[in-house]
Amino acid sequence: MAKTSKATKAKGTAGEPPVDPKGAAGEAEVEDVFEEHRDPEMNRWADAIEIDSDVFESKSEMLSLEELRELVAQLGEQPGVREVVRFVRDVGVVRLERLIARWLASREVREVDEFGFEPSFLEPLEGIAKWFHDNYFRVESRGLEHVPDAGRVLIVANHSGTLPYDGAMVVTAIREQHPSHRNVRALVEDFIYHVPYLGTLMTRMGAVRACQENAVRLLEHDQATLVFPEGVKGIGKLFRKRYRLQRFGRGGAIRLAMKAKAPIVPCAIVGAEESMPLLSKVGWLAKPLGLPYIPVTPTLPLLGPLGLIPYPTKWTIDFGEPIDIASFGPDALNDRVLVNRLNEQVRSAIQDMIDQRLSERTSVFFG
Amino acid sequence: MSKASGARSERSYRVALTGARTFFGERLIAALEEDPACEHIAALDIRPPESGRTKTRFMRLDLTDPTSDEQAAKILQDDGIDVLCHLAFLAHPSHSSSWAHELEAIGSLYIMNAAATAKVPKVVLRSTTAVYGAHAMNPAFLTEKHPLRGERTSRWVMDKVAAERELARLRRDCPQKVCTSLRFGMTVGPTIRAWWGRVLSRQTVVRLMGYDPMMQFLHEDDAIAALMKAVKEDHPGDFNIVGPGTLYYSDVLKLGGRVSVPVPHLLGYSFGNMLFNLQLADAPGTFLNYLRYTWVADDRRMREVMGFTPRYSSREAVEAFYHSLAQKKQQAPAASAGGAV
Numbered sequence: 001m002a003k004t005s006k007a008t009k010a011k012g013t014a015g016e017p018p019v020d021p022k023g024a025a026g027e028a029e030v031e032d033v034f035e036e037h038r039d040p041e042m043n044r045w046a047d048a049i050e051i052d053s054d055v056f057e058s059k060s061e062m063l064s065l066e067e068l069r070e071l072v073a074q075l076g077e078q079p080g081v082r083e084v085v086r087f088v089r090d091v092g093v094v095r096l097e098r099l100i101a102r103w104l105a106s107r108e109v110r111e112v113d114e115f116g117f118e119p120s121f122l123e124p125l126e127g128i129a130k131w132f133h134d135n136y137f138r139v140e141s142r143g144l145e146h147v148p149d150a151g152r153v154l155i156v157a158n159h160s161g162t163l164p165y166d167g168a169m170v171v172t173a174i175r176e177q178h179p180s181h182r183n184v185r186a187l188v189e190d191f192i193y194h195v196p197y198l199g200t201l202m203t204r205m206g207a208v209r210a211c212q213e214n215a216v217r218l219l220e221h222d223q224a225t226l227v228f229p230e231g232v233k234g235i236g237k238l239f240r241k242r243y244r245l246q247r248f249g250r251g252g253a254i255r256l257a258m259k260a261k262a263p264i265v266p267c268a269i270v271g272a273e274e275s276m277p278l279l280s281k282v283g284w285l286a287k288p289l290g291l292p293y294i295p296v297t298p299t300l301p302l303l304g305p306l307g308l309i310p311y312p313t314k315w316t317i318d319f320g321e322p323i324d325i326a327s328f329g330p331d332a333l334n335d336r337v338l339v340n341r342l343n344e345q346v347r348s349a350i351q352d353m354i355d356q357r358l359s360e361r362t363s364v365f366f367g
Numbered sequence: 368m369s370k371a372s373g374a375r376s377e378r379s380y381r382v383a384l385t386g387a388r389t390f391f392g393e394r395l396i397a398a399l400e401e402d403p404a405c406e407h408i409a410a411l412d413i414r415p416p417e418s419g420r421t422k423t424r425f426m427r428l429d430l431t432d433p434t435s436d437e438q439a440a441k442i443l444q445d446d447g448i449d450v451l452c453h454l455a456f457l458a459h460p461s462h463s464s465s466w467a468h469e470l471e472a473i474g475s476l477y478i479m480n481a482a483a484t485a486k487v488p489k490v491v492l493r494s495t496t497a498v499y500g501a502h503a504m505n506p507a508f509l510t511e512k513h514p515l516r517g518e519r520t521s522r523w524v525m526d527k528v529a530a531e532r533e534l535a536r537l538r539r540d541c542p543q544k545v546c547t548s549l550r551f552g553m554t555v556g557p558t559i560r561a562w563w564g565r566v567l568s569r570q571t572v573v574r575l576m577g578y579d580p581m582m583q584f585l586h587e588d589d590a591i592a593a594l595m596k597a598v599k600e601d602h603p604g605d606f607n608i609v610g611p612g613t614l615y616y617s618d619v620l621k622l623g624g625r626v627s628v629p630v631p632h633l634l635g636y637s638f639g640n641m642l643f644n645l646q647l648a649d650a651p652g653t654f655l656n657y658l659r660y661t662w663v664a665d666d667r668r669m670r671e672v673m674g675f676t677p678r679y680s681s682r683e684a685v686e687a688f689y690h691s692l693a694q695k696k697q698q699a700p701a702a703s704a705g706g707a708v
Contacts, residue, residue, distance in 0.1 A: 109618040109682075115507050116581050116615060193503040193660070196577025196632065203581075213506035 115214075117185070117206040125205070129172040132165075136312050137271065140367070141173045143319035149180040152219040152262040155226045155319070156253055158245055158350055159234030161272035162295045164188070165310055167207075170226055170267060173317050185218050186226040189235075194290035212256060219260035226267075229253045229343075232292045236281060242273035243354050248347050251339040254325060258333050261326035266346055268353035271315030274364045276300075314367035318353045382598060383409035383448040383487075385430065385439075385478055386455030387416040390559045391493055394591045395452060395598075396423055404599070409446045411439065412455070430455055430474030431466065436481045443485035450489045450598050451482050456530070458561035460523035460643070460650050468522055472529035479537040482544075489545040491597045492534045496550045496607055498527050501580070501660040508665035511550070511605040520653040531605075538603075545603045549593055552609035552664060555684055556587030557691035563657075565649040568692055572620055573658065574627040575635055580661040581613040586679035586687060593675050602673045607664035610681040616658060622682070623689040632659060 075081055112118045133139045147153060160166055171184045187210035193199040208214045210227065218225045228234055229248035237246060257264050281293035300307035323346060332338050361367060382399055386392045387410035397418040399405045410416050411428040419425060426442055428435055443451065455474060461467040475492075482490050499509045500516040515531055518524040531548060538546040553563045566572060585608060593608045620627045630638070632655065639652025669675050679687060 107621060109614075109621050112613075112615065112618075114581075114613050116613070190504060196575075198577075199503075200577065200579040203579075208507060209504075211504075211506050213508065213510070217508060 112204075115185075115206075115208050115218075116203040118204045121204045122206065126172075126175070129168055130176055133169055133172040133176060137165075137169060137275070137310075137315040138367070139169055139173055139271075139315045139317055141177055141317045141319070143321075144174070144178050146265050146319045146322055147174060147178055147224065148263075148322075149178075149182070150222065152222045152260060153224050153265055153322070154215075154219065154253065154257050154260075154262045155184065155224065155265045155267050156346055156350065157226060157228055157267035157269055158243075158354060159228035159230045160237070160242065160269065161310065162235065162276035162278045162297060162300075163308065163310070164228075164235060165275065166269045166272040167226060167228070169272075169315060170269065170317060171206075174224065182224055184224045184226050187215055187218075187228075189232055189292075191232070191290060191292050212252065212259070215256050216260050219256070219262045225262075227253050227256075229347075236278065236293055236295070238281075239273070239277035239279060242277075243270070243358060245347055245351050245354075248343050251336070251343040254339050254342045254346065255333060257325040258328060258330075258339075263322040264325055264346060265322050266320040266349045266353065268318045268320070268350050268357060269315065270318075270354055270357045270361065271313045271364070274313045275310035275315075311365075313364050314361075316357055316361075316367070318357060320349055320353055323349065379404050379406045380449040380599070381405075381407040381409075381447055382450045382452065383411060383443055383446065384452040384454055385411045385428065385474075386453070386493075387412040387419075387425070388414045389454055389456070390458070390587070391454045391590070391594065392416055393418045394558075394587070395454070395594050398591055398595050399598070402595070402599075407446060409442055409448060411442065430477060431469040435474070436477035436484075439478055439481035440484040443481060443487055448485070448487050450491065451478070451487045452491045452493070452594065452598065453478050453530070453534075454493045456493060456527065457523065458559075459565075460521065460562060460654070462643075462646065464522040468526055471526035472533075475530035475533040479533045483537060483541055487544070489598075489601065490534065490537060490547070491594065492530060492546075492548045493594070494531055494548050494550045494605075495527055496552050496609065496662060496664040497524050497657065498531055498550065499662055499664070500524065501656040501662040503660050505661055507581070507661060508663055509607070510665045511607060511668055518653055518656060521651065523650075545601045547597045547602050548605040549597055550605060550607045550664065551590050551593075552583050552585045552607070552681075554585045554587055554590045555688035557687070557695075559587045559590075562650045562654070564688070567619065567623060567625070567688070569625070571626045571628050573635070573639075573655070574616065574620070574629050575632045575655060575659045576629040578632065578659045579615050579617050580657075580659060581663050582616050582619060582661075583609045583613050583663050583681040584619075584684040584688075585610045585677065585681075586684040589677035589679055589684075592678075593669075593673075596673065596675055604668075604672070606669050606673050606675075607666055608669055608675070608677075609664050609666050610677045610679055610684050611666065612681045613663050614681055614685065619685055622685050623692075630655075 110118055110120050147155065155170065157166070157170060167186045167188075171186060174184050175181055183206060186207045188202055188207045190209060192202055193209055208218060210231070215225060215227070229252065230246040231249060233246040237244070253264070256262075276295075276297050278295050278297060280296040282296060283293055286292060286294045297307060325342065328338070382405060384392055384395060387396060392410070392412065393416050396408055396410060396416050399408050400418070400420045400422055405422060408419070408423040410419055410423050410425045412425070413427060413429050415425040416423065424446070428438055428442070432438075453475060456471055457467055479490070496509070498515045498517055499505065499513055500518050502516060506513075515528045517528040534546055534548055537544065554561065555564055555567070589610065590608065596602070617627065635655045636652035639648055639650070639655055642648035643651040
């Protein structure tokens with residue numbers, strides 16, 4: 001190693017004269033800049049470096065410092081470059097600081113309600129949901145005045161679209177467009193609590209596992225509660241069965257409204273079915289993952305995670321007239337036939353709203 | 368507490384308690400010694416309690432002994448006991464699970480039978496909310512009516528469930544008896560030792576990847592106050608005794624400044640069992656369910672029916688626990704961590 005470096009040095013000194021004038025001129029100027037730093041010791045080192053680098057043929061083509069400066073100056077005159085630099089300096093650094101601050105803040109205990117809903121967790125996601133609501137699905141909500149500004153209410157909606165984007169959109173619609181901007185707590189299917197991350201994520205976002213005890217407690221706290229009585233049957237129905245409401249469970253939603261004395265607001269979501277048409281379901285792979293099924297859509301297994309993106313269909317959400325369930329006495333709770341009749345009544349109200357909206361619709365993507 | 372039972376405090380009472388040498392036994396004896404209405408304390412255990420003073424009479428009773436029901440009945444009758452507190456439970460899952468089963472499940476059977484024979488008017492059982500079990504299908508708040516599913520593969524939990532079943536049987540057989548079950552949430556504090564306290568006091572704490580259940584805690588002082596209330600006043604039925612408020616498990620660890628080690632749940636169970644069998648872990652793998660699913664109990668019955676309000680919220684109890692740990696570490700770094708529960 002040492003031997004070769006010596007050899008190159010010798011060779012370098014021999015080849016000193018043919019250095020081209022351009023490079024020499026550049027060096028001379030650089031020397032001027034650093035004149036005051038010159039001392040014999042440093043000089044020797046600097047020479048050694050010069051001679052060493054002389055081996056490379058590209059040396060003559062290398063940019064001098066002055067040329068580099070010129071180039072940067074030219075680049076700075078290009079349109080937009082200055083702005084980009086300023087953006088990185090002003091915004092990027094601030095963003096970085098904020099990221100660090102957020103990471104530090106993650107070490108502190110944040111405010112949650114008794115179910116585990118963490119409003120500060122939802123805040124950054126709200127922007128995304130709002131963008132999907134306003135610009136992607138262009139959700140058009142009607143009858144928002146049927147949702148009361150305060151007090152308990154049970155919103156009963158049809159479930160569709162392979163992945164529960166419909167729940168997120170109803171929550172966003174009420175948060176953004178309802179005059180009270182109230183939070184809606186969605187009741188979600190059991191299976192997500194078996195799946196790692198998913199259960200915790202949904203809980204932090206304010207969802208609550210769908211069971212009578214939880215729902216009654218939510219309504220007793222005067223929360224607006226969103227429920228999809230069809231459950232997995234609804235979200236997992238095939239595309240050819242779109243907008244045909246499945247059985248509404250065993251009347252749990254009705255009994256819930258009776259117990260908590262809450263009005264029921266029927267809600268019809270149109271457009272969600274086409275945003276992720278479910279062509280087939282794979283069962284055998286789903287079981288070990290704790291999922292009810294693996295969906296197959298035109299894009300889902302083909303494009304990998306990209307397939308999770310829904311298609312930009314035009315959505316409408318209709319809220320219907322509140323159905324007063326609370327007026328039935330406490331005996332009604334045990335009258336299963338009555339419960340089932342009311343269940344069918346709510347179901348047909350939603351089905352009618354859907355059919356009405358479907359007949360008005362001319363295009364899936366443009367409404 | 369004294370003002371709540373103002374009218375009743377005149378009525379003197381005689382108490383017997385099993386498991387006098389456990390944490391609950393010691394602290395309850397100390398509290399009863401202070402209470403002027405308490406005439407007599409019959410302390411039953413295999414070792415004498417340390418907090419016994421003038422009123423306490425220690426009698427050796429081994430609940431794993433098949434004749435212990437007869438011995439207990441005799442003591443209860445001779446001493447004219449008004450209240451029997453059954454506190455003889457292990458706070459740690461035991462490696463000798465069949466001995467633990469004899470002590471907890473069969474011991475409870477003997478004690479309940481003795482109480483029936485000796486016609487003790489009131490029986491108070493110290494239970495835990497772990498008897499509901501940690502399941503994905505649990506509601507966010509478990510009421511006392513919820514079935515006691517326990518943890519099928521854990522003897523420690525199922526023995527507690529068996530004790531509850533014995534109390535329920537006693538309640539059915541002797542309807543005039545006041546049978547109280549106090550289901551304590553995870554009880555933490557400066558002096559109590561139990562498996563969850565041991566788990567949480569480690570510098571690195573296990574967490575299941577992707578699971579973050581809600582948790583609730585009870586301060587040990589509140590646990591003793593609830594026991595005293597149940598002894599002095601008549602509150603038949605089951606009660607969840609838990610601190611108000613809930614916390615995420617991750618927040619508990621943040622409050623303690625603990626480092627959490629995420630473990631995939633598919634590995635965690637067998638790994639946990641292995642570590643427990645090697646006596647390196649505090650609890651077998653099946654206890655990871657308690658770090659996986661929510662098992663938060665509803666405290667409405669405690670507040671509304673029993674009229675008991677804990678002084679510490681869940682969060683304050685955790686903070687007090689970690690504060691005491693930090694103090695202990697400062698004061699006596701060489702202090703031993705072993706000893707009785």
